[in-house]
Amino acid sequence: MKKSRKHSDRYFMVKSLMKNKLLLIFAGITLIIAIAGILAPVIAPCDPYLEEPVNRLMAPCKEHLFGTDIYGRDVFSRVLYGVRLSLLVGVMTALISTAVGIILGLLAGYFRIMDAVIMRICEALSTIPVYLMAITLITLWGVSTKNVIISMAIVYAPLVITVTRGVAMSIREQTYIEAIRAAGASWSRIVFGHMLPNVISPVIVQMTYIFASAMLVEAALSFLGAGIPLPEPSLGNILNEARNVIFSSWWLVVFPGLCLIFIMLGINVLGDAIRDVLDPLSN
Amino acid sequence: MKKYFFKRLFYTIVTLLIVSVILFVLTHCTGADPAKLVLGIQATPEAVEDLREKMGLNDSLIVQYFRWLGDILHGDLGTSYMKNKTVTELLGESFMPTFNIAIYAEIISMCIGIPLGVLAAKYKGKSASVAISSVALLGMSIPGFLLALFMMMAFCVKLQWFPVAGYTPAMEGFLEHIRSMTLPAIALGFPQAALITRTTNNAMLEVMNTEYIKTAKAKGASEGAILFKHALRNALIPIITVCLQSFAVFFGGAVIIEQIFNIPGIGTLVFSSISSRDYYVIQGAVLVIALIYVVANILMDILYGIVDPRIRITGKSK
Numbered sequence: 343m344k345k346s347r348k349h350s351d352r353y354f355m356v357k358s359l360m361k362n363k364l365l366l367i368f369a370g371i372t373l374i375i376a377i378a379g380i381l382a383p384v385i386a387p388c389d390p391y392l393e394e395p396v397n398r399l400m401a402p403c404k405e406h407l408f409g410t411d412i413y414g415r416d417v418f419s420r421v422l423y424g425v426r427l428s429l430l431v432g433v434m435t436a437l438i439s440t441a442v443g444i445i446l447g448l449l450a451g452y453f454r455i456m457d458a459v460i461m462r463i464c465e466a467l468s469t470i471p472v473y474l475m476a477i478t479l480i481t482l483w484g485v486s487t488k489n490v491i492i493s494m495a496i497v498y499a500p501l502v503i504t505v506t507r508g509v510a511m512s513i514r515e516q517t518y519i520e521a522i523r524a525a526g527a528s529w530s531r532i533v534f535g536h537m538l539p540n541v542i543s544p545v546i547v548q549m550t551y552i553f554a555s556a557m558l559v560e561a562a563l564s565f566l567g568a569g570i571p572l573p574e575p576s577l578g579n580i581l582n583e584a585r586n587v588i589f590s591s592w593w594l595v596v597f598p599g600l601c602l603i604f605i606m607l608g609i610n611v612l613g614d615a616i617r618d619v620l621d622p623l624s625n
Numbered sequence: 626m627k628k629y630f631f632k633r634l635f636y637t638i639v640t641l642l643i644v645s646v647i648l649f650v651l652t653h654c655t656g657a658d659p660a661k662l663v664l665g666i667q668a669t670p671e672a673v674e675d676l677r678e679k680m681g682l683n684d685s686l687i688v689q690y691f692r693w694l695g696d697i698l699h700g701d702l703g704t705s706y707m708k709n710k711t712v713t714e715l716l717g718e719s720f721m722p723t724f725n726i727a728i729y730a731e732i733i734s735m736c737i738g739i740p741l742g743v744l745a746a747k748y749k750g751k752s753a754s755v756a757i758s759s760v761a762l763l764g765m766s767i768p769g770f771l772l773a774l775f776m777m778m779a780f781c782v783k784l785q786w787f788p789v790a791g792y793t794p795a796m797e798g799f800l801e802h803i804r805s806m807t808l809p810a811i812a813l814g815f816p817q818a819a820l821i822t823r824t825t826n827n828a829m830l831e832v833m834n835t836e837y838i839k840t841a842k843a844k845g846a847s848e849g850a851i852l853f854k855h856a857l858r859n860a861l862i863p864i865i866t867v868c869l870q871s872f873a874v875f876f877g878g879a880v881i882i883e884q885i886f887n888i889p890g891i892g893t894l895v896f897s898s899i900s901s902r903d904y905y906v907i908q909g910a911v912l913v914i915a916l917i918y919v920v921a922n923i924l925m926d927i928l929y930g931i932v933d934p935r936i937r938i939t940g941k942s943k
Contacts, residue, residue: 465636466643469915471877474895478651478907481899558768562881565770566896581774585885588774589782599771606766614762 365615372608375601379425388416390423390575399591409593411583420575421598425605427576428557431491435556436549438495443502444541448533450503451510461507464500472497476559477568485571490560497559498552505544510537547616554609561602577602633926637919644915645697645908649690652904658682662902663706680706693908702912703905705898712909715894720913722792723883723890726806727875730814735868737818742825742864743852746833757822764819769878773812773885780808790887809886813878817871824867828860835859861932869925873918 360366378385388406394414402409408417450460467475479493510533513519519532527535563569564578572579577598584594660676661668677683681692696703702712745757781789787808793801832838833856841851879892887893891910898906 462639462643463647465640466647466915469640469644469918470647470911471873471880471914471918473877473880474911474914477880477896478899478911482651482902562768562770566881566884568896568899581771585774588778592778595774595778599774602771603763603767606768607762610762610766 362615365611368604368608368611371604372612375425375605375608376429378422379429382419382422382426386416386419386422388419390415390419391573392416399587401591402593408597409591411580411591411594412587417580417594417597420580421577421601424575424577424580424598425601427487427570427574428560428602428605431487431494431560431570431576432553432557434491435494435498436553438491439498439552440502440545440549442495443499444506444538444545446499447503447506448510448537448541451507451537452514452529452533457507460503464503467497467500472555472559473562476563477566480563480568485568487570487574490563490569494556494559498556501552502545502548505548506541509541509544513537513540547613550609550613550616554606554613557602558606630926633923637923641912641915641919645694645912646690648908648911649686649693652902652907653686653689659706659902659904693905697912702909705903705906707898707901707903708906712905715906716891716909716913719889719891719894721794722888723876723879723892725795725802726809726813726879726882726888726890727872729803729806729810730817730875731868731872733810733814734818734821734871737814738821739825739857739864741818741822743829743857745822745826746829746856747848747852749830749833758826761819761822761826764815765823767816769812769816770881770885772815773808773882776808776811777885790885792886792888792890809882809888812882812885813875817867817874821864821867821871824863825860828863829856832856832860858932862929865928865932866925869921869928873921876914876917 392415394410396414397406397410398412398414400406400410400414406416406418408421411417411420446460450457475497476490476493479496480489483489483493513536514532519536522536523532560569560576561578561581564576565582567579567582569578570576572583580598581595584591584598588595658673658677660673660680660682664672664676681689684692693703700713702716704711705715708715741757741761745754745761748754777789780786788805791805793805795802829852838851838855841855846855876891879890880896881892882888883890883892884896891914895907895910897903898910
């Protein structure tokens with residue numbers, strides 16, 4: 343009985359999401375870009391690392407759809423691989439910060455002593471701007487894809503911790519928790535059996551946000567040269583390499599830039615739509 | 626209220642102390658030896674050891690931390706290893722460009738965001754509102770650094786409206802000063818303008834549904850009076866929140882925008898000192914930025930009290 347109601351809820355949610363035309367268009371574009379990125383090794387026409395100095399800074403043409411960069415590499419292939427890497431960074435950051443955030447948030451929400459410690463640290467971390475924190479961590483640990491992901495997970499974990507803790511604390515006060523505690527339930531059963539399931543849906547909303555902003559921050563960091571190290575292509579460091587030639591070679595900025603904008607648009611539209619469905623009052 | 630304020634102040638100090646510990650640990654646990662960085666690769670081990678002793682790097686980390694903290698409380702943020710200047714001097718030089726651009730960006734984002742948000746609420750469901758929310762969505766999806774690049778391509782070379790890079794202090798001509806800050810301020814302010822538009826719109830829509838707005842309409846108040854006198858004033862709390870938060874965001878985002886436009890502000894200072902491992906400068910600059918964030922938060926609380934008398938009296942909203 344309970345299961346079928348849940349099923350119909352989800353059905354309703356998907357149905358009302360499908361009605362949103364704007365969402366369908368932008369989500370479609372984003373999905374195409376994302377799939378193209380994931381399938382980059384299959385569909386990329388050239389090797390993204392192959393330098394052909396003869397063909398350097400070629401305007402878009404048939405062989406090179408997005409033109410070539412200062413070393414004569416195919417920009418289209420590099421953008422595809424760049425999208426792939428951006429998605430990887432976004433997904434990994436969202437997953438790691440969520441996993442860490444949920445565990446710490448539940449502990450903070452259940453144990454009063456840990457609450458004070460964890461929340462003060464989160465508060466302190468949140469006063470340091472995202473970019474600064476990420477740049478500091480990455481430069482100090484050394485530029486690599488792994489370090490980019492770890493530092494951004496540290497930057498975003500406090501968000502998940504705060505949300506999780508809030509939900510966990512509101513559940514802790516409820517009568518049924520008191521009742522099962524009186525009946526002898528262990529803390530792990532209360533935390534993982536009762537708090538965890540309730541935390542999932544608000545955390546998913548946070549995850550989409552973290553996913554999007556991690557991609558954005560990664561692009562900005564790589565653009566500064568403090569993110570994904572060259573020659574591995576990412577949307578940010580393609581733009582970084584383009585910086586010195588932007589006035590003569592527009593294609594080096596416009597194509598990776600548009601890709602980034604469309605991905606962000608898709609995620610933002612999706613985020614809005616999900617929020618509208620979850621919270622009909624706000625509409 | 627007084628009790629609440631002191632409690633708040635206490636937590637703020639604790640937060641800043643934790644920030645200082647985090648910064649200290651981060652910068653000191655990297656393995657890079659600042660003495661070696663100062664002297665270069667060819668320095669003799671004796672010279673390095675000598676300098677380490679002089680810089681106090683041979684003491685335990687705890688001693689170093691408390692010495693640093695003690696100095697801060699005396700107003701001394703330390704001396705840069707690389708630039709031969711005190712951190713306070715360096716911060717003093719680089720604060721104004723960042724601060725001016727942040728103010729400029731704040732003005733831009735508020736002047737765009739609040740009116741558009743109000744308009745979108747007024748024309749709810751009509752094409753004007755759809756247009757505004759589409760622009761806001763687009764604004765939120767364009768990263769500031771990308772906007773900066775696009776604007777540079779459009780305005781700096783062909784049209785030559787603005788200088789490509791650099792910062793002209795106010796002393797050397799006010800118009801040039803404004804011109805040199807315009808593009809960075811737009812790049813910082815536009816995404817925040819989008820956010821302010823949406824926040825204003827949402828807050829206004831919520832207020833427009835309340836009974837007292839219906840009453841105001843029923844008694845025949847003019848539309849302008851309803852929008853600005855009744856609705857906007859009651860929607861101010863979330864708007865104030867997002868505006869003040871954006872000010873802190875401008876200081877954080879400065880790292881990137883200042884690099885693009887080559888502006889000698891705090892962002893550039895932090896970025897260059899991170900790459901040269903200039904510990905005291907990183908610590909000092911980030912601490913100052915954290916302080917700005919914290920002050921913005923306290924200011925927010927005070928403004929809440931001014932805007933909403935309920936908060937002023939009871940210490941909490943609603």
